[in-house]
Amino acid sequence: MADKKNVKQAAKKAKSQEEKKKESILDYIKPTFKIENIVASASLDVELDLYAIAQEVRDVEYEPEQFPGAILKLKDPRASLLLFKNGKIICTGCKSEAEVEYSINRAVKLLAPHARKPRA
Structure with a gap:
């Protein structure tokens, strides 16, 4: 049982870190655009x-x-x-x-x- 709990916690932590990484990328990206047509x-x-x-x-x-x-x-x-x-x-x-x-x-x-x- 302890192994399942550890696996779930590790998965949750990894998901949380990935979401933080995505948020930080979105803070960095500043699109520039130009109307062409x-x-x-x-x-x-x-x-x-x-x-x-x-x-x-x-x-x-x-x-x-x-x-x-x-x-x-x-x-x-x-x-x-x-x-x-x-x-x-x-x-x-x-x-x-x-x-x-x-x-x-x-x-x-x-x-x-x-x-x-x-x-x-």
Whole structure:
């Protein structure tokens, strides 16, 4: 019986020491991070003519047999916007909310001539 008790005590002590070791490691670790990429979505509440956009707006790729949306690539800020017929936009590549807002507003100006109110 004494051996079982000693084994349990030793196991308990080892577990306690391991927990203390983990706690001390957590006190030491101070992560640093940097925002590299924000993904944001927006809805314009209009229908977009993706064919016309691809023909008339620079830096837009549209291959409907490969992907249902058009891709608008902005150079400054460096961002890619996925454009869908239903007026939804997915914006990727921005590093701040301000860049997201600027990119989407810039896209709206480019897309407005090719937008129409959705059918009821």
